[in-house]
Amino acid sequence: MFLGLDLGTSGLKGIVINDRQEVLAEASAPLTVSRPAEGWSEQEPSHWIAAAETVLDKLAGFGLGKVQGIGLSGHMHGATLLDASDNVLRPCILWNDTRAHVEAARLDADPRFRALSGNIVFPGFTAPKLDWVRAHEPGVWAKVAKVLLPKDYLRLWLIGDHVAEMSDAAGTSWLDTGARDWSDELLAATGLSRAQMPRLVEGSAVSGVLRDTLAERWGMGRVVVAGGGGDNAASGVGVGVVRAGEAFVSLGTSGVLFAANDGYQPDPATAVHTFCHALPGSWHQMGVILAATDALNWYGRFVGQDAAALTGALGALQAPGKPLFLPYLGGERTPLNDAAIRGSFMGLEHATDTAAGTRAVLEGVTFALRDCRDALAATGTKIERLLAVGGGSRSDYWLRAIATALEVPVDLPVAGDFGGAFGAARLGLMAATGAGAEIASRPKIARSVDPDRALVDAFGAGHARFRAAQTALRGCQI
Structure with a gap:
């Protein structure tokens, strides 16, 4: 069996499939968005963990003992900021937050960003949000040891390691999208370094193994966790x-x-x-x-x-x-x-x-x-x-x-x-079995x-x- 977890803006969904890609069980938990100021959109990362626990508790009633792989999907661009002890420094700034429009315009005026990332630097992307934090929250900025995307904070809880994958990383404005690697030039332009970024894997690759304490809690054995995908890329795999x-x-x-x-x-x-x-x-x-x-x-x-x-x-x-x-x-x-x-x-x-x-x-x-x-x-x-x-x-x-x-x-x-959760489960299947794109058939x-x-x-x-x-x-x- 294979589990897909999709972290959406309004809720977290889990799907369990078998090796024939038939859906065996599904569960969800709601999430809310905070809008403390005009143009702001935030969530507490702790709420994602609580939602994941709720979903896994519900799915445990079906039985998770045969799960071999987990795939992750999630909303993109969110800035989840951690200190050196992996403590969350502030609420995550979400994809639809536009407070960093001035910073985005500044970065976009640097021709290296479009040339290397392949995209406009939009206000909702991750890099301008960090630039905004540097300008407006210097106390937070000084403590930033790691920057994670939302689903990758879930991954940290699952495997105890900082890992991202290519599709989600491409929405940060820090990835050399053609080379599929972090760009040291673009990171330096926002005052960051590669050491503050998670390591990168492909979405169908193994990013780590489920922590023993969590495996025991939900009656699972050794379970690999796939790189996964940003919500739309995972949906692409799903359909x-x-x-x-x-x-x-x-x-x-x-x-x-x-x-x-x-x-x-x-x-x-x-x-x-x-x-x-x-x-x-x-x-x-x-x-x-x-x-x-x-x-x-x-x-x-x-x-x-x-x-x-x-x-x-x-x-x-x-x-x-x-x-x-x-x-x-x-x-x-x-x-x-x-x-x-x-x-x-x-x-x-x-x-x-x-x-x-x-x-x-x-x-x-x-x-x-x-x-x-x-x-x-x-x-x-x-x-x-x-x-x-x-x-x-x-x-x-x-x-x-x-x-x-x-x-x-x-x-x-x-x-x-056939959306993000199903695509994530497919990626979990690929990571656990070595299957390739041939399993990503149209429904x-x-x-x-x-x-x-x-x-x-x-x-x-x-x-x-x-x-x-x-x-x-x-x-x-x-």
Whole structure:
């Protein structure tokens, strides 16, 4: 058996699979985000450990004695700062925290960062957060002995060692992404050294062995822990998007358009993310928007209904109406790279009701994903078909809107979780058995959603209005 642990922003999930990759058991534990100031987003690393203990306790009822390998997945870019005794120095600064926008712009102006990391230095990446800590929390800065990404703090608890893997490390702005190694130049530019970084392994490699005390606690024997992957790379392994020409769309808290690449082909100017994949010798590209289901859940709180009720009441796909929603609740990445931009409703009128507002929110996120598609195309990456994953993929209306706006079929896997936790479990299987990418097959497809050809032009016109509104919004930011 093999265990995958996926540390998400809103919860930690565990999945147990057998050697045929059938899901035997799953469990989850919730997490919350603290927002102590505008643009800030933090979590306490101790809460991750407590959530992992809860999940393992639940799975122990099924029996974990035959587990051979554990894989890890988690939200990227978080700055988890430890002192020389591995004590946490402050709450982790998360991926959707934009406080370090000034520091990000400073680092991005240094041409070495784009040249070596292959990416813009976004405010949510790890390096500018450390630069912010150096400027604003000198007492914390002076004690930093190790910088870990969130899932790698879980790993420290599991194996007692500081280890990261390539896909997650590529989102720090410190990795030479083409060489798959830390860049001493980029680390020095933020006042850090290689000694403060974890050692690197590939996602399917063994990073260490589960500590005896934890193995005994949950009735396990000798268990290897795989390198794992950042959440999207692990999801790519989970849905079998590991080869050039394969792609998926993730509708989670954030939105991601993810395409696998056999080679390294960065184009930072597009604001497309070019990262190492979780498998050796492969890379991937992503267009990333910061609010997908997050935007729908925000609207649900605003109108007093949950997301499922809002989307379930929509019926057949309609042409975009007058209301427009720009989903920039906490800044945006692809293609804007703008930490200051904020969301907006436009075109509201007396006839705008809850359903019209819901459609506008779904369309706004969809149009932002189309912006990502266009940015990926500018790098030479063409998407001809998508797999849909994430909580938002339960909305048939949303899938039809995406298929129509992007003019590609969208495949929906059979019932089951093929996201980060499943991908992490697959990586645990690879590490324990020596299996390779051949086990990362695509799931069976339950159904496909084709573009509504009668509405393609209407969605194209809607996207043009969205882009015009986007330009107007950026011109009048307060």
